Amino acid sequence: MSKVKYYYDPDTLSYRKIEPKKSRRYRNIALFFIGSFLFGLMCLVFLMNTNLINTPRELSLQREVKNYELQFELLNRKMGQIEEVLANIEERDNNIYRLYFEANPIPEEQRRAGFGGVNRYKSLEGFNNSEMVIATTKRLDIIKKQMAIQSKSLDEITKLAEEKEKFLMAIPAIQPVTNESLKRMASGFGWRSDPFTKARKLHRGMDFSAPKGTPVYAPGDGKVIRADNGSSGYGKHIRIDHGYGYKTLYGHLSEYNVKKGQKVKRGDLIGFVGNTGRSEAPHLHYEVWKDEERINPINFYYGSLTAEEFENMLKYAAQENQSLD
Template structure:
C-alpha cells in the first residue's frame, strides 16, 4: 500500500492530501526511459571504440614496438650494405686471390647456403611482427655464415701467400757467379763437344768461365745436402735442396764455404771456382734439377740479370761449342 502524502495549505490553515497526477507519472516514466536509452547508447559507443582507446601503458608499448620496427628496418639496410661489401670481397677472393695462388674458387652455393634441418626460428613465430623478425634473423644468419666462409678462405690465402713467398725465395733465380767476375759464358745446356773425347755429347748444365778462387753464390734458399768430391766427374761440388722439387749443383770448386746440413739464403757465398774433377780449365759447372730431372738453367736468371744481359747470355748459351767438362 502506497503512502499518502499531505501538504500544509496556509490559506485554509489545514493539511491537504497530495493528489498524484497521471500525466506527471507518465512524464517521469518517459524521462527515465530516455535516460536509460541514452546511457545504453553511450555505453555502446564506449564498447565499440574500446579497442582504440589506449591506456598510458599501452601507448608506451606502442611507441616501443614502433621503435623496434624502425630498428629492424635500419638493421636490414645495414645488412644490405654489408652484403654488397661482402660480395665484392668474395668476387675478388674467387677471381684474383685464389686464382693467383692456384686455389679452387669457393662455389656460390657453398658461400650462400642456408640452414637445413629443424626450424631454427620456431620460437619467433606467433608475434605481430614475426614475419619481419624471422626474415631479418635468416638474413643475419646467412650473412654471418658467409663471413665465416670468407674468413676461412682468407686464412687459406694467407697461408698460400706465405708458401708462395717461400717458393719464390727457394727457386734458384740468380746467376751463381757475378757478371763482373766472368771471363765468359763458356757453354750452355744441350749438345756440345766433349773436351776429352771430342764426341758430341749432351751437356746438362751451364759452364761459367772465371779465375780460380772466384766467389760462387747460392742461387736460392735451401739446405746443403752435399759438399764433397765423391761424385764421379764433378770434383769438389755442392748440392742444395731448395724444396718444392728444386735442387741446384755447383761443380769443379776450388774449395767450400759451407758444409752439408747448412741452411743458406739466396746470394750466400758457398764456395770458390776451381778446376777439380773432370775439368779442362777453371770454371763453374752449374745444374738445376726439378723433381729429379735436369732442366735448362737459362730460365732461372730473372733475379739479377737485366733484359740485355739475359739476351746476351741466351745467345752465348745456344752456341754449339766445346764444353769445359
C-alpha cells in the same frame, strides 16, 4: 521533476494521489545504478579496444614499437650494405685470389645455402611484427654464414700465398756467379766438344769462366745435401735441395762456405770458384735438376739478368764450342 500520478477512489468519489512504495523506489534506484554501471563498463571496454583513447603506458609502448621498427629498418639497410661489400669480396675471391693460386672457386650454391631441417625461428612467431623480425633474423643468419665461409676461404688463400712465396723463393732464379765476376759464359747446355777426348758429348749444365776464389751464391732457398769431393769429375762440389723437385749442383770449387745439412737462402755465399776435379781451367760448372732430370739452367735467370744480358747469354749458350769439363 517526476510526474505525479493519481487514481480514482469510488468510495469517496474523488481522485487520490498515488504514493509509490519505498521498496519499489529502492529497486528502481538500484536498477538505474546497475544499468549505468553496465553501460559505463561496456563503453570503457569499447574505448580500450580502439585507438580513440590510450593510456600513458600504451602510448609509451607504441613509441617503443615504432622505435624498434625504425631500428629494424636501419639494420636492414646496413645489412644491405654489408651484402654488397661481401658480394664484392666473394667475386674477387673466386675470380682473382683463388684463380691466381690455382684453387677451385667456391660454388655459389654453397655460399648462398640456407638452413634446412628444424624451424629455427619458432620462438619468434605469434607477435605483431613476427614476419619482419623473422625475415631480418634469417637475413642476418645467412650473412653470418657467408662471412664464415669467406673467412675460411681467405685462411686457405693465406696458406696458399705462404706456400707460393716459399715456392718462388726456392726456385733457383738467379745466376750463381755475378756478371761483375765473370770472364765469360764458357759453355752452355747441350752437345759440346769434350776438352780431354775431343769427342762430341752432351754437356748437362753451364760453365761460367771466372778467376779462382770468385764467390758462388745460392740461387734459391734450400738445404745443402752434399759438400764434398766424392763424386767423380766434379771435384769439390756442392748440391742443394730446394724442394718442389728442384736441386742444383756447383762443381770444381776451390773452397766450401757451407756444410752438409745447412739451410741456405737465395743470395747466400756457399763456396768459391776453383779448378778441382775434371776441369781444364778455373770455372764453375752449374747444373739444375727437376724431378731427378737435368734441365737447361738458362731458363732460370729471370731474377738477376736484364733483358740485354739474358739475350747475350742465350747467344753464347747456343754456340757449340768446347766445354771446360
